[in-house]
Amino acid sequence: MGLYDTFIPVDWFYLAGAFGVVFIVSRVLKFVNGLKAVSWLPGLRLPLDQMSPPGVLISYCRWNPGLYLTWNERFTFYQGWNSETVSSVPFLLGPPSIYTSSLEVARQIVSSGPKSAWVKPIATSQTTSVWGDNILSTNNPEWRKHRRILGPAFTQSSTYTHLWSAAQRIYHEMTESEGWDMRDEVEIPVMQKLTFRFALNVILSTGFGIDLPWDSPPGQGDEVTLQQALRLYADHVTFFVLVPKWIQRLPFPWLKKMSTAYGVLHDYMHTQVAERRAGIGGEAELKSDIFSLLIHANEEDGKLSLTDSEVIGNVFSLLFAGHETTAQTFTIVLGYLGMYPDVQREMYDEIIRVVGRDREPVYEDFGKLQKILSLFFECVRLYPSGYLMIREAKEDTFLTIPKDGWSSETRTIAIEKGTHAIIDVVGIQLNPRYFDNPTRFDPSRWYGVSSESETVSAWSIGPRTCIGRKFAFVEAVCFLTLFIRDWHVEPILRKGESTEEWRERVMVPKLMLSLGVQDVPVKLTRRTSRKQ
Numbered sequence: 001m002g003l004y005d006t007f008i009p010v011d012w013f014y015l016a017g018a019f020g021v022v023f024i025v026s027r028v029l030k031f032v033n034g035l036k037a038v039s040w041l042p043g044l045r046l047p048l049d050q051m052s053p054p055g056v057l058i059s060y061c062r063w064n065p066g067l068y069l070t071w072n073e074r075f076t077f078y079q080g081w082n083s084e085t086v087s088s089v090p091f092l093l094g095p096p097s098i099y100t101s102s103l104e105v106a107r108q109i110v111s112s113g114p115k116s117a118w119v120k121p122i123a124t125s126q127t128t129s130v131w132g133d134n135i136l137s138t139n140n141p142e143w144r145k146h147r148r149i150l151g152p153a154f155t156q157s158s159t160y161t162h163l164w165s166a167a168q169r170i171y172h173e174m175t176e177s178e179g180w181d182m183r184d185e186v187e188i189p190v191m192q193k194l195t196f197r198f199a200l201n202v203i204l205s206t207g208f209g210i211d212l213p214w215d216s217p218p219g220q221g222d223e224v225t226l227q228q229a230l231r232l233y234a235d236h237v238t239f240f241v242l243v244p245k246w247i248q249r250l251p252f253p254w255l256k257k258m259s260t261a262y263g264v265l266h267d268y269m270h271t272q273v274a275e276r277r278a279g280i281g282g283e284a285e286l287k288s289d290i291f292s293l294l295i296h297a298n299e300e301d302g303k304l305s306l307t308d309s310e311v312i313g314n315v316f317s318l319l320f321a322g323h324e325t326t327a328q329t330f331t332i333v334l335g336y337l338g339m340y341p342d343v344q345r346e347m348y349d350e351i352i353r354v355v356g357r358d359r360e361p362v363y364e365d366f367g368k369l370q371k372i373l374s375l376f377f378e379c380v381r382l383y384p385s386g387y388l389m390i391r392e393a394k395e396d397t398f399l400t401i402p403k404d405g406w407s408s409e410t411r412t413i414a415i416e417k418g419t420h421a422i423i424d425v426v427g428i429q430l431n432p433r434y435f436d437n438p439t440r441f442d443p444s445r446w447y448g449v450s451s452e453s454e455t456v457s458a459w460s461i462g463p464r465t466c467i468g469r470k471f472a473f474v475e476a477v478c479f480l481t482l483f484i485r486d487w488h489v490e491p492i493l494r495k496g497e498s499t500e501e502w503r504e505r506v507m508v509p510k511l512m513l514s515l516g517v518q519d520v521p522v523k524l525t526r527r528t529s530r531k532q
């Protein structure tokens with residue numbers, strides 16, 4: 001019998017059917033296992049996980065709300081399930097997850113110590129470790145090392161006095177370079193362009209001793225200057241972080257420019273590390289500024305040492321985390337001041353009472369400018385720039401949640417290894433258990449609240465709370481004090497547009513790695529005319 005005599009004709013129809021059945025069975029099993037992994041907690045049942053590719057990349061639609069889920073459904077999501085903690089179990093792709101707007105549940109996930117069952121998932125870490133492992137990207141025990149090395153820079157008072165004077169200098173440089181000093185009225189079509197540059201220059205100067213001029217001449221031809229490279233990186237950090245290396249190398253001119261920018265930054269930072277290490281760059285202005293601490297750790301042997309790539313990884317993670325979040329919020333604050341002239345007046349009065357008109361504000365004023373800090377807290381509450389925290393259960397674990405809806409009685413549910421937890425910071429900030437009338441813009445709710453209080457939860461809670469929270473508070477108070485003292489802010493309205501319509505058009509979130517809003521157009525009017 002020849003080979004061809006034994007050939008059995010393939011019936012493609014049945015083969016496809018068999019594959020189909022196997023696929024459907026595998027998805028049903030996946031779905032049931034997913035439900036079991038979250039103890040059958042009620043919630044979303046969608047084809048894809050919303051926080052990992054491809055679900056996260058698909059724009060908002062009914063069967064795939066994507067990244068905008070927690071914002072767009074902030075008034076209905078938890079109410080719909082009558083619970084502050086709900087599940088999301090995909091039946092095609094992705095891990096099961098739980099979403100929570102409860103601080104008590106969040107605390108169990110982000111606040112438990114080194115033995116915690118919850119870690120940052122690998123995919124999240126990869127997005128923040130493009131330049132090297134760092135404080136943002138690592139989990140215990142590595143994370144502990146990064147935090148211990150960087151911690152002193154954020155606890156010593158010299159960091160904040162230095163920060164205050166850098167912010168003040170850069171504010172004046174901005175008003176001069178933008179030509180505001182010569183004018184009584186200024187129209188700014190996109191406020192973000194200025195707040196981003198401001199916040200980047202502040203962290204560069206305070207953290208790394210790099211003082212960039214507000215304006216610098218563009219590079220010749222294809223050349224990319226350091227300032228342009230930083231700007232390109234800051235503007236396109238999401239791209240650098242999310243897109244695979246091979247896409248960055250495709251032969252498009254703008255990609256080429258970005259990859260040149262990446263090279264410029266890479267070389268600059270390596271040279272800086274080498275120079276600081278050799279002492280050529282001179283003594284750092286602060287003995288324990290962020291860069292000096294990193295370099296010191298680079299030279300250490302033992303537990304608290306860092307490799308070159310960890311140094312650079314931390315530099316970039318702090319550059320990014322230290323300017324994008326604050327810049328987004330400064331823009332939102334200015335938008336709100338424009339919409340609420342009464343609040344603006346109250347803030348101005350506080351500045352005049354504490355600082356007056358005749359002297360520059362100093363760091364010692366920080367503690368007295370409580371209304372300004374409250375204004376900043378309230379804007380971060382309504383638009384939390386760090387809007388999600390994602391964790392993964394590295395082992396089977398338990399969570400204690402309310403027994404029924406919002407009741408104070410609790411029950412414990414089992415959570416299986418591999419389940420993701422999405423701490424919904426927007427949901428927490430709008431939770432009526434923590435904030436009365438949570439949708440109302442009301443900075444006075446923060447008057448008298450300590451900045452150390454757990455109520456200030458938009459910077460996270462527990463050991464992994466934002467290391468730069470005081471940095472952000474001090475920078476915000478300095479910037480806003482200078483700004484509000486000099487300028488009255490109002491929204492630039494379109495013809496016939498009301499302030500409410502302006503809010504609906506402009507204060508609409510734009511979600512990427514942080515939460516911001518659409519381009520904010522504002523008009524500034526000098527409070528004390530130059531001619532007086």
Ligand code: HEM
Pocket residue numbers: 135136147203317318321322323325326329380384385386387388389390458459460463464465466467468469471472
């Ligand atoms: C409006 C301003 C800011 C907000 C709302 C904010 C929010 C947050 C949040 C929610 C986290 C926790 C993330 C997580 O655990 O998944 C975080 C962590 C972090 N933030 Fe901020 N942040 C702000 C400003 C800053 C500044 C100014 C710096 C640096 C100068 C900074 C550096 C960091 C770092 C390094 C971490 C990681 C800390 C760790 O894991 O130990 N942030 N931030």
